[in-house]
Amino acid sequence: MPSAAPGAPVIIDGAKGTELQRLGVSVTEPWWTTAALLEMQGQRQLAAIHGEYTAAGADLVTAITFRTNRRTLLRAGADERAAEVLVRRALALARGSAGPDADGRRPVLAASVIPVEDCYQPSLVPPEDELRREHAWITRQLATEGVQLVVAETMNSVREAAAVVECCVADGLAVWVSFVCGPDGTLLSGESVTEAARAVAARGASLVSVNCTTVEGTDEVLRRWSYDSPLPFGAYPNLEDRSGIADWTPVDRYVPVRFGPVEFADLMAERAERYGLSLVGGCCGSTPAHIAALRKRIPG
DSSP, rough: OOOOSSSSOOOOOOSHHHHHHTTTTTTTTTTGGGGGSSSSHHHHHHHHHHHHHHHHTTEEEESSTTOOHHHHHHHHOHHHHHHHHHHHHHHHHHHHOOOOOSSSSOOOOEEEEESSTTTTTTGGGOHHHHHHHHHHHHHHHHHHHHEEEEEEEEEOOHHHHHHHHHHHHHHHHHEEEEOOEEEEEEEESSSSHHHHHHHHHHHTTTEEESSSSSHHHHHHHHHHHHHOSSEEEEEEHHHOOOTTOTTTTSSOOOOOOOHHHHHHHHHHHHHHHHTSSSOOOTTOOOOHHHHHHHHSHHHH
């Protein structure tokens, strides 16, 4: 498993959803990115994306399990057995593409887990019993399939993040937690990022991060954690140029990026050094070229 201790940061692979959109694949309700798992063409495209991130030098390959939670798939019309098959398929595609890169490094596999409702609407976070039931289902699937590390990402509330961590720990899974935040450096729920880090640390998380947040909002979170974080921390910001798009609104097309690969690599390498980051990468809008440029700036 990659180290979350200070030193050379772990480089997480980049976006899969926006890469699928860049290939012309529709990413919409009710299936979202899981639609790519339904047909052979989508599976081939996803395997190619995973392979490109590995070749770019990513240390951590995240399986596209973030929309394979039972709640989403039952709503889309799948039954529970089909949902289990899609979890296994997502993991198999990531594993099959995680060969060694040009320098012989072999990335570690992680599974992605996100909020059971909407990443960007904390008002939709379900009651506690529903949260436990839904997240326990996915963590059991992941543990059964031999996953060792979960990246609980784009978490928008302390309550749901805590539930995910507790379910992971109960199933023997290591867990890193990443929050989506607003421009003021707080969770979308309005909660403090410092308190969020303390809450997940107390329950067994071993790293905390900020993702799918603007670079400006990311900087504010990192500034706060640099003064008071109980855990190693990292960042993989949203790189899209969303000017003219309402905040937190999904669009079914590829959105141009604010930062090209070299500019992004310079930006993240500088922050990795300034804040002592343990995890770096890019979220929506990032490409294998972005990760390759970052790998050149941050040797393994």
